[in-house]
Amino acid sequence: MLDALLPPGGPEGLPGAFEAGFEEFEKGFASDAPFPMRFGWRAALFAACWVSPLLIGRLPPLTRLAPPEREDALCAMGKSRVYLIRQVSLLLKAVTSFGYGGTKAVRRVVGYDAR
Amino acid sequence: MRVDGAALAAFDEVFDYVVVGSGAAGATAARSLASTGRSVCILEEGPAMDPKAFGDDAWGAFKTMFRGMNGQVARGRAFIPVIQGRTLGGSTVINSAIAWRVPDDVLAEWETLGLGDALPPKELHRYWDEIEKDLDAAPTPEEAWGGFNTLMRDGARKLGVSAAPTRRYASGCKATGQCLTGCPSGAKRSMLTTYLPQAEAKGAVIVTGAEARRVLVKDGRAVGVEGLLSAPGRPAFRAMARRAVVVAASAIQSPLLLERSGVRSAHLGEHFMAHPGTPLTGLFDAPADLWRGATQGFDSVHHRRDWRVKVETIGLPPEIVFARLPGAGRRWKEKMALARRTAIFAVQTRAWAEGSVREGPFGADIRYDLTRRDMMQIRRGLRFSAELLFAAGAREVWPGIYGLPESLKPGEERLLDAGPDDPRCYSWILSHLFGTARMAARPGAGVVGADFAVHGVPNLVVADSSVFPTNLGVNPQHAIMAVARLCAERLAERA
Numbered sequence: 001m002l003d004a005l006l007p008p009g010g011p012e013g014l015p016g017a018f019e020a021g022f023e024e025f026e027k028g029f030a031s032d033a034p035f036p037m038r039f040g041w042r043a044a045l046f047a048a049c050w051v052s053p054l055l056i057g058r059l060p061p062l063t064r065l066a067p068p069e070r071e072d073a074l075c076a077m078g079k080s081r082v083y084l085i086r087q088v089s090l091l092l093k094a095v096t097s098f099g100y101g102g103t104k105a106v107r108r109v110v111g112y113d114a115r
Numbered sequence: 116m117r118v119d120g121a122a123l124a125a126f127d128e129v130f131d132y133v134v135v136g137s138g139a140a141g142a143t144a145a146r147s148l149a150s151t152g153r154s155v156c157i158l159e160e161g162p163a164m165d166p167k168a169f170g171d172d173a174w175g176a177f178k179t180m181f182r183g184m185n186g187q188v189a190r191g192r193a194f195i196p197v198i199q200g201r202t203l204g205g206s207t208v209i210n211s212a213i214a215w216r217v218p219d220d221v222l223a224e225w226e227t228l229g230l231g232d233a234l235p236p237k238e239l240h241r242y243w244d245e246i247e248k249d250l251d252a253a254p255t256p257e258e259a260w261g262g263f264n265t266l267m268r269d270g271a272r273k274l275g276v277s278a279a280p281t282r283r284y285a286s287g288c289k290a291t292g293q294c295l296t297g298c299p300s301g302a303k304r305s306m307l308t309t310y311l312p313q314a315e316a317k318g319a320v321i322v323t324g325a326e327a328r329r330v331l332v333k334d335g336r337a338v339g340v341e342g343l344l345s346a347p348g349r350p351a352f353r354a355m356a357r358r359a360v361v362v363a364a365s366a367i368q369s370p371l372l373l374e375r376s377g378v379r380s381a382h383l384g385e386h387f388m389a390h391p392g393t394p395l396t397g398l399f400d401a402p403a404d405l406w407r408g409a410t411q412g413f414d415s416v417h418h419r420r421d422w423r424v425k426v427e428t429i430g431l432p433p434e435i436v437f438a439r440l441p442g443a444g445r446r447w448k449e450k451m452a453l454a455r456r457t458a459i460f461a462v463q464t465r466a467w468a469e470g471s472v473r474e475g476p477f478g479a480d481i482r483y484d485l486t487r488r489d490m491m492q493i494r495r496g497l498r499f500s501a502e503l504l505f506a507a508g509a510r511e512v513w514p515g516i517y518g519l520p521e522s523l524k525p526g527e528e529r530l531l532d533a534g535p536d537d538p539r540c541y542s543w544i545l546s547h548l549f550g551t552a553r554m555a556a557r558p559g560a561g562v563v564g565a566d567f568a569v570h571g572v573p574n575l576v577v578a579d580s581s582v583f584p585t586n587l588g589v590n591p592q593h594a595i596m597a598v599a600r601l602c603a604e605r606l607a608e609r610a
Contacts, residue, residue, distance in 0.1 A: 010445045011452040025174075032178055036477050037186040071444030078441065079517070083539040086517060087194060090542070093447070094438040098174040101434030101451075110433050111455040112406055 001048055001062060004070035005096055015105050017096060025099030037095075044092035047085065052077045055085075116315065117163065120324030120344035126352035130156040130320070132606075133340050133356040134363060135327045135372065138205020139592045140579035140599040141363035142306035142314065143246075147603035148361070149317035156354045157311070157319055158340060160326040160364075161201035164208065166308060169297030173432050176296035180209055183478060187367075189470065189545055191484035193538040195391065197545045199365060203323050204307030206365075207592060210546075211294040211411035212284040212303045214252040215589035216243050216597075220420065228584050229556030233565030234598065242597035250284035250304040252593075259290040261408020263458040264428050266399070270507030271415055278415035278503075281427065285409065292430035294410035325352055330360050330376035330575060337575035359574040359606055362581075363599060366548035367479045369581040370472050373552060373562070378569055380562045386550040387470040388586040391485060392463035393493060393541050394429065394439065395500045395531075397509030398522075403458040405430045415503070419588050423465040424496030426503065431459065439542060441513065441521045450513075457513075460504055462496035463547070464489055465588035472551050483545065485538045493541070494534050501528040516540050547591045552581035566609070567602040578602040 008016030030038060053060040053069075055076035062070055077089035100106055107113055118126065131153035134145045141157060149155045164180060177185040180202040189195045200206035222236045246252070255264065260280070271278030284304035285294075293299055301308060315321060324345030331339045331353075339355035362369045370384040397403075407430070414427035433454060440450040470483030485493075501512045505525045512523045517540040519530055534540070555561025558570045561584075567576040578599040580591055587594055 005443055006448065007444055010448045014448050014451060029174075032184070034183055034186055034477070037184060040186075067444075071446065074443030075446060078443065083193075086539075089443075090438070093443075097434045097437040098177075101432065101437045102172045102174055106451075107433055110451060111402065111404070112433055 001045060002096065004062065004067065005074055005092065006100060007067065013109050017100055020100050020103045020105050022096065022099045029095065029099065040091050041095050044088045044095070047088045048074060048077065048092055051085065055080060116320045118320065118322045119163070120322055120352065121162065121346050123344050123346050123350065123352070125350055126322060126325070126344065126354070128156065128320070129355040129357060130154040131356070131358045132156070132361060133158065133354045134361040135340060136205060136363035136365065136368070136579065137203050137311060137321065138200065138306060138363070138365065139207050139595040141361070142204065142310040143596045143599040144361050144363055144578045144603040145319050146310040146314040146317070147600050148607060149314045149319040151607045153358065155314065155319040157314065157321045158325045158327050158342070158354060159203050159321065159323045161203060161323065163203040163323045164297060164307070166297065166301055169293070169299045171293050171296055171432060173296060173434050176209065180297065187478065189481040189483040191470065191482060191538070193541070193543060195483060195543040195545045197367065197481055197548070199367060203321065204305045204311060207305040208297055208307050209295055210592065212305065212592070213411060213590035214247060214282045214284055214593045216240070217587055217594045218419070218589060221585065221587055225584055230554060230565070230584055233554060233556070234601070238601060239597045242600045243593060246593065246596050250309060251286040252282055252284050253286050254280040254282050255288065255409045255412035256280070259288040259409040260412050261290050261292070261430070262403040263405040263430055264408050264412035266403055266458045266507040267413040267415065267428050267460065267503060270503035273506040274502060276415060276417040278413060278417065281412055281414050283409065288409050290408050292406045292408055292410050295431065322352070322354070327364065327372055328375060330362070330372065332377060332572055332575070335572060337572055359576060361576050361578050361603070361606070363578040365579055366551045366581045367472055367481065369577055369579055370551040371474050371479060373569065374474065378562070378572070380570065382553055382560070383562050384472045384551050385469070386553050387472050387481065387483060387548070388468070388550040389466060389483065389545045390463040390547040390586060390588070391466050391489065391493070391543050391545055392461050393497065393543050394459045394461045394515070395497055395504065396439070396457050396459050396513040396515065397504030397507070398453060398511045398513065399456050399458065399509055402455045404455060405436065405458055406432055416589070418496065418499055422495045423492050423588060424499065425463050425589060426460050426496060426500045427463070429459050429461045439515050441515065458504065460500045462493060462500050464492045464496060465586050469550070487536060490536050490538060494532050497534065498528050498532040501531055515542055547586065549580045549583040549586045549591070552577045553584055554582040555584070566605055576602055576606055
């Protein structure tokens with residue numbers, strides 16, 4: 001799932017989610033975050049897996065789809081007419097960003113180190 | 116003296132004054148009260164951070180210094196994150212140290228509400244003079260602007276509208292763009308590094324990791340505060356007050372504490388006001404480096420009075436910038452790769468909306484819904500913000516608004532003005548919170564009287580922005596500090 005959200009390779013050497021060490025962040029998140037946040041994260045993962053394919057006319061789960069379709073499905077969540085799905089997409093991206101944008105590997109690529 | 120509630124088995128002491136909260140209001144009130152030579156105890160729910168240990172990782176800061184790890188949300192038609200510090204020094208540790216005096220037109224509104232004597236402009240201005248001197252308030256110097264702040268200057272010049280370097284308590288700012296995660300250079304004069312140590316030097320006792328659960332009221336007088344320490348097993352504590360209890364725990368926590376303490380008023384927890392804000396991202400040809408420069412170093416109040424909006428720059432670490440960028444997968448990463456060339460101008464509005472704050476199963480249950488007038492103000496503000504970005508040279512603007520294109524080109528700003536009316540189409544944050552224990556000239560119209568005391572409990576005073584009769588339209592820390600000082604000095608005189 002997170003490989004679809006932040007796949008390896010791509011622009012200007014930005015790593016994928018797992019290459020950047022997201023797994024370690026997720027472990028800490030699961031133990032530290034308050035219940036509503038953890039629940040939201042789980043719900044977001046569930047929706048990404050089981051709801052997002054429906055938004056592009058495909059059957060879930062997301063993992064059955066080809067990589068370009070996975071990306072389309074996740075993009076569709078952010079553009080959904082249903083507010084809750086858009087919010088879930090935002091939460092998914094927010095938590096992923098914390099575990100991704102805060103890492104040295106990513107910060108170096110986007111020029112954060114230049115500060 | 117500092118006492119860490121995370122390492123205490125019990126705490127039961129007697130003081131002259133007990134102050135609940137250590138942010139802008141609590142620290143200011145405590146410092147004033149400690150100056151009178153009386154004993155003061157400051158209770159802070161969060162931990163004390165060592166400024167030398169401040170990092171630049173947003174999640175790390177959220178975990179240690181933000182209420183609910185920054186997961187606190189107001190519910191209405193839209194879910195809106197409500198940002199508050201929960202650490203020694205409160206939100207002053209994680210905000211941008213902005214020093215705006217309450218505008219004269221807002222002070223005049225307070226006078227028309229019958230509060231001219233309770234909150235006298237002349238006295239407030241005297242306090243602001245003193246606070247500005249104490250905390251070295253000054254416009255953000257050019258060497259701390261960095262790229263993204265300079266862009267607002269450029270855009271405003273080109274449009275011929277007013278914008279200025281933000282006045283902040285941060286002289287010597289090293290432009291690290293880390294206000295949000297705690298200033299690593301110590302340039303920011305947060306309460307953690309200024310008024311709290313000063314209060315301590317005058318004998319105040321600071322107890323961190325101490326969650327106030329109830330003000331003890333006996334025979335119509337506040338006699339102390341009880342609560343829970345953060346040590347394993349959550350042992351109970353009591354801080355007894357011979358003279359008064361000062362509640363300064365914020366417009367969210369103060370009404371909840373008062374309600375748990377048996378205070379009854381139709382206005383308690385009501386009239387919750389704020390400055391909802393929403394960002395707009397501009398993409399430039401050259402790096403704007405929104406992580407290098409004073410976090411909020413430039414702002415425009417050009418449309419503060421007519422449209423009730425204020426536009427300000429904001430620098431954020433990559434992980435926060437990324438979350439709002441459109442797309443997923445490679446499309447998301449393409450936007451991330453451009454992040455260094457983006458600048459964010461945030462629009463905040465002096466909203467008309469009033470919500471409420473109640474105790475909920477996971478903390479505060481905050482209800483808040485923007486009105487149609489608020490939405491109109493925001494849309495105008497967003498258009499103005501886009502005009503500033505384009506005038507500064509943005510090649511595209513990314514609105515992040517459902518129903519609008521993902522990217523706007525110069526000349527398409529009008530789309531923002533005609534944007535959706537539904538708050539669910541926008542990304543919001545709520546900061547600057549007011550009014551939930553409001554002051555009123557008549558006892559039936561508010562929670563506290565002109566002396567800041569809760570009606571019926573003369574030595575239980577509220578010193579924070581809960582008492583504000585309206586929102587302000589500008590950043591409130593300066594106002595909160597002056598009002599807290601007024602409150603504390605009146606309290607000391609009474610005693």
